[in-house]
Amino acid sequence: MTVLLRRELKIGLRNPRIWLSGLLFFLLFLTVLAIGLNGEAEKLQVMAAPAIWLALLFCLLLTFENIFEADIRSGVFEQLHLSNVSNIEVVSAKIISGFIVTTLPILLAIPVGGIFYQLPASAISALMLSALFGAPALIAYSVFAASILAGQRQTGFIGILITLPFLIPVIIFALAGVESYATEGIWNPGFRALLGLSMTALAICIPASAAALKTYLD
Amino acid sequence: MAGVRWNTAPMSIAGKYQQHGLHFRDVSYRRGEKLLFADLSFSLLPGEVYLIQGDNGAGKTSVLRLAAGLTRAESGALLYENYNGAADAGSLIAYQGHGNALEPSMTAQEDLSFWLEIYDHDTDPDDLMDHVGLNDQKHVKTSALSAGQKRRLAFARLKASERPIWLLDEPMAALDKAGKELTAQLINSHIDIGGSAIIATHSRFPATTGKRKRIVLETGP
Numbered sequence: 370m371t372v373l374l375r376r377e378l379k380i381g382l383r384n385p386r387i388w389l390s391g392l393l394f395f396l397l398f399l400t401v402l403a404i405g406l407n408g409e410a411e412k413l414q415v416m417a418a419p420a421i422w423l424a425l426l427f428c429l430l431l432t433f434e435n436i437f438e439a440d441i442r443s444g445v446f447e448q449l450h451l452s453n454v455s456n457i458e459v460v461s462a463k464i465i466s467g468f469i470v471t472t473l474p475i476l477l478a479i480p481v482g483g484i485f486y487q488l489p490a491s492a493i494s495a496l497m498l499s500a501l502f503g504a505p506a507l508i509a510y511s512v513f514a515a516s517i518l519a520g521q522r523q524t525g526f527i528g529i530l531i532t533l534p535f536l537i538p539v540i541i542f543a544l545a546g547v548e549s550y551a552t553e554g555i556w557n558p559g560f561r562a563l564l565g566l567s568m569t570a571l572a573i574c575i576p577a578s579a580a581a582l583k584t585y586l587d
Numbered sequence: 588m589a590g591v592r593w594n595t596a597p598m599s600i601a602g603k604y605q606q607h608g609l610h611f612r613d614v615s616y617r618r619g620e621k622l623l624f625a626d627l628s629f630s631l632l633p634g635e636v637y638l639i640q641g642d643n644g645a646g647k648t649s650v651l652r653l654a655a656g657l658t659r660a661e662s663g664a665l666l667y668e669n670y671n672g673a674a675d676a677g678s679l680i681a682y683q684g685h686g687n688a689l690e691p692s693m694t695a696q697e698d699l700s701f702w703l704e705i706y707d708h709d710t711d712p713d714d715l716m717d718h719v720g721l722n723d724q725k726h727v728k729t730s731a732l733s734a735g736q737k738r739r740l741a742f743a744r745l746k747a748s749e750r751p752i753w754l755l756d757e758p759m760a761a762l763d764k765a766g767k768e769l770t771a772q773l774i775n776s777h778i779d780i781g782g783s784a785i786i787a788t789h790s791r792f793p794a795t796t797g798k799r800k801r802i803v804l805e806t807g808p
Contacts, residue, residue, distance in 0.1 A: 372704045376690070383692040444686030447657060452748070453677040577715050586657055 373454070373462035376393035381470030388471045393430040395475050398424040399482045410487050418547045421479060421496055422540055426507060432471045433511035434528045436463050437582070450586055456579035460516065464508055464575070472504050487491045495550035498562035499543040502560055505567035506539045516578035519585045539566055590685040604781035605633050606670040607679055607751040614663035616649050623649055624664070624804055631752065634797045636774070639787045641804030642645050647787035648684075650804075655682040669751075681750035687741040691730035695721055695740050698729055702744045715743040717796060720769060735766040741805060742773050753777060753784040755794060759792070771795055 381387055402420050406412045420576035441445040449459060479500060485565040546559025609631040616623050625647035631637055639647045651663065652658040667674045689698055697789055699712045712792035719739040724732060727738065738758070745753055753774070759767050771793045774784060778797035786792060 372701065376693075379697075380690060380692055400662055442686065443690070444684050444688035445690065446745075447655075447682065447684065448688045449705070450657070450678060451680060452702075455707060456740060526705070555677050 370458045372451075373458060374466055377462050377466030378469065380521045381466060384506065387432070388474050389502060391428045391471045392474045392478055394430045394431065394460075395424045395478055395514070398427065401571065403485050413486040414492075415484065417488050417492070418496060418499075418544055420483050421535060422499070422503075422543055423437070423502055424476060424482070425504070425535060426540065428475055428527050429507045430470065430511050430514075430532060433467060433508060434515055434518075436467065436512060441520050444551075445584075447586070456577060456582045459582070460575050460578045462513060464512055464571070467512070468504065469507055472508065476500050476504070492547075494536035495547045498550070498555060498560065498561065499547050502563045503539050503543045505538065506563075506570040509567070510535045510552060513574040513578045515534070516581040516585075518581060528581060535570070539563065539570075542566060542574055604751045607674075607783070608632050608666075608668045609679070609752055610618070610666040610668075611654075611786075612664045612666065614665065615661045616646060616653060616658075617661040618646070618649065618673045622661070622805055623647035627665075627782065627802075629800070629802065631785060633751070633781045634778055635782055636795050636799045637783075637785045638777060638792055638799065639785060639804065640789065640801060642806045645806045647789070647804060648756055650760075650783060650802075651682065651684075651787055653758055654752075654754050655680050657682070657787045668721060679750055679752050680754060681748040681752065682754045682756075683745055683757050684800075687737045687743070689729040689732075689737055692728065694726045694728055695732065695736075696725040696738045699740065699743055699747065703747050706748055708747060708749060710747055710749075712743075712747075714796045715747055716740075718746065719743045719773065733786045734761045735763060737761060739769065740765065746773070753782060755784060755786045756787060757788055759788065759790070767793060779807060793796070 399420060402416070426476055430575060439445065440449075443548040446459070452454075476497060479497045480493050483496060488496075488514060510532040512526070514531045517531065518528055542559050542562040544559075546557055546563055597607070611627050612627050613626045613628055627650070629637065630635075639650050641647055641656075653660055656665075657719070660716055665676075667676055667679050667716065669679060677708040690701075693701070695716065696712055696800045699715060703712060715724070716722060717741050721736060721739050721743070724736055729737065732740065755774075758770050758774070762770060772784075777784065778795060
């Protein structure tokens with residue numbers, strides 16, 4: 370597992386494209402939307418939290434959609450299977466490395482987005498916390514979709530269609546948590562529910578993805 | 588597979604290779620609607636080389652993938668044995684498919700070291716690279732290696748796995764004369780220490796040591 374994780378991190382660091390494309394998508398999405406809102410401060414502040422969450426959601430769905438593709442095409446995935454490496458380990462390493470390589474840069478870019486939308490510092494920290502608590506759920510469901518679609522060509526939007534229903538509660542609780550952060554602090558019900566969703570998503574999606582990848586091999 | 592008992596002589600280092608077997612018992616395989624082959628039976632024993640021949644689409648690759656446990660048979664059984672009886676495929680099989688399973692952003696040495704860590708073998712990667720003639724490419728990214736060099740690196744991984752049964756899918760494809768000679772030499776050195784191999788090939792295959800057998804798959808109607 371640590372061997373796999375080290376490999377994934379090394380690959381991530383050597384291919385800046387992997388995290389840079391997600392980061393650029395995130396910032397471009399927010400910029401275009403801000404332009405669309407005419408840059409009016411009132412509208413921007415209202416739209417900031419949903420906009421940043423939508424950007425985060427699409428960003429993670431798109432970056433995790435093809436996470437198994439390269440290893441399957443090159444044959445690395447089969448070789449790992451033949452070396453008695455379990456799919457649970459493969460999936461876990463992908464999730465942890467994906468969090469570090471692609472998600473952390475986006476979390477760190479949230480303040481930049483917040484400045485575009487003229488948010489106060491407390492709102493920015495609320496958004497960063499919500500993203501930190503909710504990202505594991507987004508990643509887990511995206512990885513699950515990727516494992517179901519592994520090895521198929523031209524999946525397009527199917528991954529997004531599969532995962533979107535599961536992601537709706539995540540967005541609802543994230544935005545509720547952001548709203549009540551100012552009055553109720555970090556352990557408000559929204560954030561607690563969000564953390565719960567993330568834990569559940571990981572607990573379900575890691576074994577489910579491992580099983581989905583196994584059917585790919587058969 | 589219960590009740591199958593094979594030779595149970597004590598293990599030695601050579602014994603790790605010298606006592607193994609892979610047995611196809613009446614294996615049939617279907618791809619989609621089409622039955623590719625039916626009731627295929629053969630036994631692969633130490634020092635043997637099986638050549639699987641046939642036209643494109645006859646099922647050569649499928650035989651290898653069945654042997655590797657990467658796909659399932661329609662009917663029949665595959666039995667694996669090692670020095671202490673029935674074994675699982677994972678401890679015996681090294682598979683070289685169409686892809687070389689290399690990570691483009693790693694250097695040749697890093698890639699090989701990764702697999703050595705996965706296999707949990709403390710073999711020196713440099714020795715393996717010398718063995719396959721990649722001494723000068725150790726720190727070259729695998730994406731910058733030529734087709735022949737990539738194949739050599741894949742062979743280094745096969746050797747690193749220390750598995751007695753090599754399954755090779757068109758190992759001579761895209762290789763020049765020197766590459767083919769080296770490949771034959773690597774296969775020979777594997778057979779000489781008691782290993783065995785199943786090789787899928789659509790063309791004539793150069794001479795190797797060991798006992799050679801041949802299976803020709805007919806393309807059905």
